[in-house]
Amino acid sequence: MLKRVLIANRGEIALRVLRACRELEIETVAAYSEADAEALHVQLATESVCIGPARAADSYLNQDALLTAALATGCDGIHPGYGFLSENADFSDACAKAGLTFIGPSGEAIRKAGSKSAARDLMKAAGVPVTPGSDGPVSSVEEALAAAEAVGWPVLLKASAGGGGRGIRRCDGPDELPAACAEAKAEAAACFGNDEMYLEKLVLNPRHVEVQILADRQGHTIHLGDRDCSVQRRNQKLMEEAPAPGLSPALRRAMGEAAVRAAEAVGYEGAGTVEFLVDGENFYFMEMNTRIQVEHGVTELVTGVDLVRQQLRIASGLPLDMGQEDVSIRGCAMECRVNAEDPHGDFRPCPGKVEFLHFPGGAGVRVDSCLYNGCTMSPYYDSLAAKVLAHGATRLETIRKLRRCLEEFTLEGFPTNAELSYEILFHPVFVRGRCTTGFLDAHLAELLDFSRRVEEKEAEA
Ligand code: ADP
Ligand code: ADP
Ligand code: MG
Numbered sequence: 005m006l007k008r009v010l011i012a013n014r015g016e017i018a019l020r021v022l023r024a025c026r027e028l029e030i031e032t033v034a035a036y037s038e039a040d041a042e043a044l045h046v047q048l049a050t051e052s053v054c055i056g057p058a059r060a061a062d063s064y065l066n067q068d069a070l071l072t073a074a075l076a077t078g079c080d081g082i083h084p085g086y087g088f089l090s091e092n093a094d095f096s097d098a099c100a101k102a103g104l105t106f107i108g109p110s111g112e113a114i115r116k117a118g119s120k121s122a123a124r125d126l127m128k129a130a131g132v133p134v135t136p137g138s139d140g141p142v143s144s145v146e147e148a149l150a151a152a153e154a155v156g157w158p159v160l161l162k163a164s165a166g167g168g169g170r171g172i173r174r175c176d177g178p179d180e181l182p183a184a185c186a187e188a189k190a191e192a193a194a195c196f197g198n199d200e201m202y203l204e205k206l207v208l209n210p211r212h213v214e215v216q217i218l219a220d221r222q223g224h225t226i227h228l229g230d231r232d233c234s235v236q237r238r239n240q241k242l243m244e245e246a247p248a249p250g251l252s253p254a255l256r257r258a259m260g261e262a263a264v265r266a267a268e269a270v271g272y273e274g275a276g277t278v279e280f281l282v283d284g285e286n287f288y289f290m291e292m293n294t295r296i297q298v299e300h301g302v303t304e305l306v307t308g309v310d311l312v313r314q315q316l317r318i319a320s321g322l323p324l325d326m327g328q329e330d331v332s333i334r335g336c337a338m339e340c341r342v343n344a345e346d347p348h349g350d351f352r353p354c355p356g357k358v359e360f361l362h363f364p365g366g367a368g369v370r371v372d373s374c375l376y377n378g379c380t381m382s383p384y385y386d387s388l389a390a391k392v393l394a395h396g397a398t399r400l401e402t403i404r405k406l407r408r409c410l411e412e413f414t415l416e417g418f419p420t421n422a423e424l425s426y427e428i429l430f431h432p433v434f435v436r437g438r439c440t441t442g443f444l445d446a447h448l449a450e451l452l453d454f455s456r457r458v459e460e461k462e463a464e465a
Pocket of ligand 2 (some may be wrong): 135162166167168169170172204205208210212236239240279281290291441
């Protein structure tokens, strides 16, 4: 087993990793930026090292600083969390070269799965259905036009290196293509330092369903069921649940098997997610995320499997301690992401000082957050303040529990989207488990009208 792990991340995921390490009696080193000196995970770690200024490029993305910190503090492993360097193939390789265990897949596997356009080709070869789209990247507006005409409008232009819903543009016809190309390329260059684009046919009113997988170094790959992440705002996830509601058993089985094939096709190791679009009984591969995901907790609640613990075990060279037949799904779990943003001000991020904080509790309730009373959320990083999760025997029980949790949840000091999530939990489309990825954008105005009384909404639901 690993002995000492450097946590190359911050916020709630740094704390989540720290907790799993402590339970396995692995020591932790918090690598933190100047902006995070007071962070909870820094206070709780065995040791901590400041790796640079607040700007991510100078700290959490500074590979040399992280490697030096890990070696200087006697670490044998590095956990990258999500975002930052978690899907960086060069960083995985650099860790290996320095004699450190990267808690994630090899650089080679990340390279294969991480370029979203290259991954499509691999998946096709492995017999996994993909969204109709360009064969590989499109390098000019003319190439994009030819690919779009071949698959049919509307299309999405997508950044090969994309993530977090960035570098994606919809295009309804040839006239829109040049501007969409320019915009998507500029955003991708700014976010990912890589403006390679590819193109997919826009699937109308799909659901986003993803499958969690685990693979060990001994060649065993299993999946831990699916999650529905269709509640999105501008391609960014807001609420997630496991299992995905209303999938037919045949579709569910086919997607689980396809996810395992996808992982095997890239020589995957560790925890990962295969994302699909679902359209009726059809499903299409969208991308593979080669890291722990923000919404992993809902899978943990319904399977009872600690995914970060599994990551640490796998990276330590241990074989999976369960087979596919040992995985069973119990009840339903839901998560809402509470972001420091103003839903009434175009979702402008507005982090600040936490003046008062109260988290809900009780049976089947989990809150993942690095916040505490009096701490300050930094404007330098993403605006995720807390994840509130509930687990119940049935979907309706879980919805009611999560409503209760959000009634209790109190965060004073800056605006959040918590009230919006609360409203979603009463919306008939959501309550019936019928959300597609367009749900939130289509119903946003009505959901932001908080004036209706709770009793009325319960009657509607
Ligand atoms: P998940 O599927 O795990 O929810 P998201 O795509 O929502 O993943 O991204 C989770 C977080 O990871 C985002 O809030 C963002 O901070 C970060 N992230 C994702 N992709 C990237 C990327 N390519 N570069 C930087 N940060 C990213
Ligand atoms: P990211 O790497 O930013 O997470 P994804 O490829 O996973 O990007 O897409 C993000 C979201 O965009 C999806 O969850 C889905 O809502 C939407 N999307 C992506 N591709 C398509 C498509 N071909 N048709 C319809 N919606 C899509
Ligand atoms: Mg995605």
